[in-house]
Ligand SMILES: CC(C)(COP(=O)(O)OP(=O)(O)OC[C@H]1O[C@@H](n2cnc3c(N)ncnc32)[C@H](O)[C@@H]1OP(=O)(O)O)[C@@H](O)C(=O)NCCC(=O)NCCS
């Protein structure tokens with residue numbers, strides 16, 4: 031495949047490391063099939079959460095064999111007491127022990143997140159059947175942001191039909207952002223791009239290019255560009271600019287000549303979640319791009335969300351990308 035760069039790099043990085051990835055949606059057929067593929071490939075150690083009989087039934091319906099894949103039923107797990115204690119400690123008085131036990135038994139995303147937080151798993155992949163908020167809230171509450179990062183955000187790796195490797199942000203988490211927060215997303219997205227072998231050339235997107243429209247929303251993106259440069263003076267970032275100026279050298283020459291970003295951008299920072307989420311889905315559904323993610327950036331440990339529209343291949347690949355985010 032023309033686009034194998036991103037997947038190949040991540041696969042080589044994780045080879046031999048036996049990263050343990052937990053799947054809270056063990057009874058989702060797409061998740062189950064992807065986890066079994068990983069179990070058989072031996073690159074990743076999958077842990078499925080759910081009721082064993084229910085998962086067995088899905089496996090039979092799908093015509094796949096569970097083999098010796100690890101399955102944990104949170105309601106019966108011997109780890110429950112330990113995880114509840116730790117959960118209550120981390121929530122710092124926000125939840126009682128009774129609350130904690132109820133939440134960890136009822137919601138596999140909380141149980142899976144606690145496995146990651148306590149180091150019993152290295153990362154988590156969920157969201158095939160749960161909406162984003164329910165998937166990521168436990169990680170925001172319990173795993174928390176990395177030192178030096180104020181807000182977790184989400185990126186999509188976009189792999190084009192002609193070998194293009196792009197990154198879109200924030201496609202998943204922050205509904206609106208202030209200019210300083212948008213600047214932080216840009217700086218973090220550049221780092222995430224590098225982790226996955228994508229060139230960190232960052233365009234700050236708007237409906238305006240360098241003042242072509244006079245509006246406070248365009249000025250916010252201009253301000254965010256300035257702040258991103260202050261946060262990382264070495265960052266190749268420019269804006270505000272329209273998507274055509276960011277991606278097309280011909281349009282860039284006309285609208286924004288002499289930019290070292292316009293026409294060459296690989297990392298696209300959208301002004302808000304509406305634009306970013308709609309934008310990536312248009313690229314995916316009309317543009318023939320493969321969309322991998324959302325990958326969360328800024329967390330202490332990797333927890334990643336899937337789109338509910340995902341297929342088995344998306345789950346399989348996001349698992350590899352999640353393992354690639356694990357830090358020893
Ligand atoms: C992510 C999201 C669910 C968080 O919303 P929420 O749970 O209502 O947020 P709250 O303000 O109650 O915060 C819950 C916790 O998460 C933390 N948090 C919220 N957003 C955060 C962020 N971007 N980064 C870091 N922490 C964050 C809060 O500090 C809080 O922690 P605490 O409980 O320890 O105090 C919400 O922003 C959302 O729905 N985003 C859009 C998701 C979506 O639909 N995306 C499109 C599909 S991908």
Ligand SMILES: CC(=O)OP(=O)(O)O
Pocket residue numbers: 157160161162201202307323324336337338339
């Ligand atoms: C990433 C995303 O948009 O998720 P979903 O399609 O599940 O809302």
